[in-house]
Amino acid sequence: MISRAYWTNQRLARIVWFVTALWSLTMLLSLHFGWLNVFFFDTNQAHVQGIDFFGVERAWLNLFDGRSALDTFRSGYGPYATAPVYHPAVFLLIGPWLMAFSPWTAYALWTLVSVALMLLAALVIMQRGDDPLRRALVGLLLLGSFPTLLMLHVGNVQAVVVLACALVFAAFDSVCQDGATRRNQSMLFAGLLLSLFSKPVVLIMLPLLLLLKETRRTALRSIVIYSVVSLAFLVVPGLNPVAMGWTQRWFFFSHPEVVQQTMNLFTNGFNVTQPMQDNAMHWLNMRALAGFRMEHIDVYSLPALVDICVGHHTPDILFQLPILLVLVVTVLVAFIRGRTARMEAALMTLMAASLLLLLSYGLVWEYHFTLVLPIAAMLLVRPNPGNIERAVLALSVLVWLPGLYFLLHNQDVSLLSVQMPLHAERVLPAVLIFALLLLRAIRIAHRSRRSVIR
Numbered sequence: 001m002i003s004r005a006y007w008t009n010q011r012l013a014r015i016v017w018f019v020t021a022l023w024s025l026t027m028l029l030s031l032h033f034g035w036l037n038v039f040f041f042d043t044n045q046a047h048v049q050g051i052d053f054f055g056v057e058r059a060w061l062n063l064f065d066g067r068s069a070l071d072t073f074r075s076g077y078g079p080y081a082t083a084p085v086y087h088p089a090v091f092l093l094i095g096p097w098l099m100a101f102s103p104w105t106a107y108a109l110w111t112l113v114s115v116a117l118m119l120l121a122a123l124v125i126m127q128r129g130d131d132p133l134r135r136a137l138v139g140l141l142l143l144g145s146f147p148t149l150l151m152l153h154v155g156n157v158q159a160v161v162v163l164a165c166a167l168v169f170a171a172f173d174s175v176c177q178d179g180a181t182r183r184n185q186s187m188l189f190a191g192l193l194l195s196l197f198s199k200p201v202v203l204i205m206l207p208l209l210l211l212l213k214e215t216r217r218t219a220l221r222s223i224v225i226y227s228v229v230s231l232a233f234l235v236v237p238g239l240n241p242v243a244m245g246w247t248q249r250w251f252f253f254s255h256p257e258v259v260q261q262t263m264n265l266f267t268n269g270f271n272v273t274q275p276m277q278d279n280a281m282h283w284l285n286m287r288a289l290a291g292f293r294m295e296h297i298d299v300y301s302l303p304a305l306v307d308i309c310v311g312h313h314t315p316d317i318l319f320q321l322p323i324l325l326v327l328v329v330t331v332l333v334a335f336i337r338g339r340t341a342r343m344e345a346a347l348m349t350l351m352a353a354s355l356l357l358l359l360s361y362g363l364v365w366e367y368h369f370t371l372v373l374p375i376a377a378m379l380l381v382r383p384n385p386g387n388i389e390r391a392v393l394a395l396s397v398l399v400w401l402p403g404l405y406f407l408l409h410n411q412d413v414s415l416l417s418v419q420m421p422l423h424a425e426r427v428l429p430a431v432l433i434f435a436l437l438l439l440r441a442i443r444i445a446h447r448s449r450r451s452v453i454r
Helices: 004-033 051-064 089-098 103-126 132-143 146-154 158-178 182-196 203-211 216-235 246-254 256-262 281-291 302-310 316-334 339-353 356-360 366-381 387-400 416-453
Strands: none
Touching: 004 103, 004 132, 004 146, 051 089, 051 103, 051 146, 089 103, 103 132, 103 146, 103 158, 103 366, 132 366, 146 366, 146 387, 158 182, 158 339, 158 366, 182 203, 182 216, 203 216, 203 316, 203 339, 246 256, 246 281, 256 281, 302 316, 302 356, 302 416, 316 339, 316 356, 316 416, 339 416, 356 366, 356 416, 366 387, 366 416, 387 416
């Protein structure tokens, strides 16, 4: 028999879906009319609408014309563009479908695709819950956040990464509850590949997925396909028209300081040199930009925030500690004897690992905080959340809401005293969420060990 509370939640869920649809429409219209521009530096003062999307389309059109996909600034597509640092497979996955349209029409279509991807991410996670109100709130969480609005404004491919994380978390939660099935292994496989072939936030998840017998085969398959496809983008001339030799590539990979000094667009005047036109730049950038800091209103990384607070460049190794911590907890979790406890702790660890970009990378933009959303959505639909899970949800609300820029936009945003609270309001909740998730995993491991000893 269906309870009265269920029908009440059904009615509330319809209201939430209506609010979500109305708010999402408002966000989309604001991209044209500028109603919500006051909430972000990028929308209020900068001229960067569609800038990341135009870079992806330029990459594909360059490749289509036989030039390096990364020779961004030689293309005239769109009014401006960023040099894309994604996996080169992104250019083939997105570019061909929109090349026939004018730049602004293509950007509008990509915006709709991004909204659809965020909706799909919400639907994937909703399947893990039964409560209609919580399921509806997942839709509002992913589609209606202010970081989502900024992501749509700049045209970034971040929605692909959010979907990837949603697939990984939902698949792993299904493995926890139902064991390994063809369906959840396919979801896990799809999530891993979507991330690996766009932004590889799942890389640090792979050690844990390899250690767990329930996910080892799927993780191995994703690594093999990722390796084969990545190699093809290095050795096939049509995919890499301006290729370096392997000796030169090895030199750059083994000398990251040279990459930082000569191949960083932010310090070399946005000059795309010939070595930078090789597809290996995707992996070289991952090394070079990790230690690069920039004190700017748009940079929301933990390293940049700490530098501002202490007044000087802090050691890079300090921000590798979160990665090391995840790896240590990975080993701890993998050897928990009880399956239920092991899988629950593993899910917490995977969620924490997805946030490492925000804690350890040098260049983080505000839209990157959409990475918090699938974590909050996953915890929201699970029954009986504990104190830690509720704390994570409360912190996630801070990420969902607008930042402090709309209160400070009339001040001089070049002042570090203005930048510090703006950045802290985003970065500190992410740091706390990361810490709480790992604390939850460690607690589960500790309790499991005590029960075995008894």
